[in-house]
Amino acid sequence: MKVFKKNSNIFNLLSEGVSEGIVVVNSKQLIVANNSSTEEIFGYEKDELVGKPLNILVPQTYHASHHGHFENFFENSGKRQMAAGKELYGLRKSGEEFPLEVGLNPFELYGNKYVMALIMDISSRKEQELKITELNTKLEEKIEKRTSELNTTIGKLTEEVKLREEAEKSAKEALKKERELNDLKTKFLSMVSHEFKTPLSSILTSTVLLSKYSSTEQQDKREKHINTIKNKVKYLDNILNDFLSVERLESGKVNYKFSRFPLSKLVNEVVYSANMLLKTGQQILYPRNIDEVTIEFDEKILELILSNLVHNAIKYSPENTEIDIKIAVRKKVLYIQVIDQGIGIPEEEQKYVFNRYFRAENALLVQGTGIGLNIVKAHLENLGGTINFKSKENVGTTFSIQVPFLNKPVAL
Structure with a gap:
């Protein structure tokens, strides 16, 4: 307890x-x-x-x-x-x-x-099943009683049969939806339990080890475990922020705040943060010709969108690969592409990519909640933007987004 x-x-x-x-x-x-x-x-x-x-x-x-x-x-x-x-x-x-x-x-x-x-x-469902049983019983009694009057009562019997079939169909559909919702919620709770258990265990281990390094010359070891704790706490904070974002999007409580800002400032912040996540030999290719571009948009939302795509590219790509960010502005529309050389998305699963909590079969061993792309798509749709992708397994993935706003054009 x-x-x-x-x-x-x-x-x-x-x-x-x-x-x-x-x-x-x-x-x-x-x-x-x-x-x-x-x-x-x-x-x-x-x-x-x-x-x-x-x-x-x-x-x-x-x-x-x-x-x-x-x-x-x-x-x-x-x-x-x-x-x-x-x-x-x-x-x-x-x-x-x-x-x-x-x-x-x-x-x-x-x-x-x-x-x-x-x-x-499931009291209400049991009541519904009882009503169906009673309806079937009454129908059978009517059929037996009116066999001799079949020619004159055929219309009524047909209607009764139709009602029974509709009632049974309705009950089956309700039961199917209940089970699907139950499976989704059970899967969600299992995923959350796993995603919280792993970083919490790391935090506990680092906290215990910190107490063993008491001398000055062991400061490097202390710093290592302190950084582990910071990273895991940040990871947990990001998960909770994702859950809160889902709740706000579903309830319609998102308030977008538009402002004018340099595009290079936002990209620099995203790349700086992403550099700390790079694997050995990985590098991010910085977009060209954006230093003079100023845009008017919700800066936090655009940073969230770009960060999610870049972090996914790093997470699902092996060592010694490139993550290429391409940006262009044409006719008051911002175009962003994030291209990786990662594991790709299996073709048969690509239709589920933007579904909440979806994880592709080849990504199940990588940490993640399956919420990020769902949030990105929801924000873009709210703001009149779009997102799509092309992917080939074991070759890589390219995510492309379009966002409407005001500014001068740049070439890719």
């Missing part, structure tokens, strides 16, 4: 925007964290569940079997749906039992094993 108290702000930020209940349980089946949706679903007050045994959310008749399922899951852990194919029930504080679905996702943090459960109250 102490681990989650240290990271409560991160957990709250990530979990409170989720409508489903989220419960984190340790190996002793004690609840160490939950979101407010869990408290609403089960009828508990804020923080009332923390420290309580998981069995208080399970009807008494299922306690014995639930303990065995939990132990078996810890022994053979892996992401799965709990009791697939069986009906599950939860127990509200009021004593009311209700149907639910539970997705389980094990993870390890600071050497301790936990299970994260994503809980969905």
Whole structure:
């Protein structure tokens, strides 16, 4: 529980925007964290569940079997749906039992094993299924009763059949959408857990090692671990900023601020920052003929867009390669290309590149959240711009953006 108290702000930020209940349980089946949706679903007050045994959310008749399922899951852990194919029930504080679905996702943090459960109250869906069953029963009774009157009632029967088919189709589509949304949210939470766990572990390790270097001549070693901590904190801060950007874009709360600024100033800042991320032998080719160009646009947004493209080019390119930035201004439109010699994007996956949380198969071992390009595309569309790309696996990728504004032309 102490681990989650240290990271409560991160957990709250990530979990409170989720409508489903989220419960984190340790190996002793004690609840160490939950979101407010869990408290609403089960009828508990804020923080009332923390420290309580998981069995208080399970009807008494299922306690014995639930303990065995939990132990078996810890022994053979892996992401799965709990009791697939069986009906599950939860127990509200009021004593009311209700149907639910539970997705389980094990993870390890600071050497301790936990299970994260994503809980969905499916009472409304069960009611809908019951209505369909009742509709089918009534329909069968009518068919049996009116067989002798088939010629005069065929129109009514056809309508009843149509209603049944539409109801079944509607229920199947609703169930499919629920499962797709559940899978997306489970994937998102798993990705976030992984992306936070790795830098947090590095920070902890560097903090422990710092205490061992107490003499003056060990300053270089201290600086090395301090820089590691700074870099990992900056990485975590960038992830959180991406999540906040997604929320602002979805809610329409983005306020763009236009100003006039030298294009070279922005490019210099992006390249300076990117130079610290370069791998051995990598180099960035600076764009030509931009020193006299002044543009009017949202400077922070343009810096975010260019930084994302350049950082991706560095991240997905091997050592001893070039990242080429080309910029031109023609007819009040800014053109930017970022060209790399990296791993490229598999052709069959290119249609998903701008989808939120998407990671190509050949990029899964590289750190990332799959949010950056989605944010870039959303900002450009809001500002009347466009983004597209060409890519070939193991050859490289070229991202091209167009942004409308006012200025004098330059040649590529």
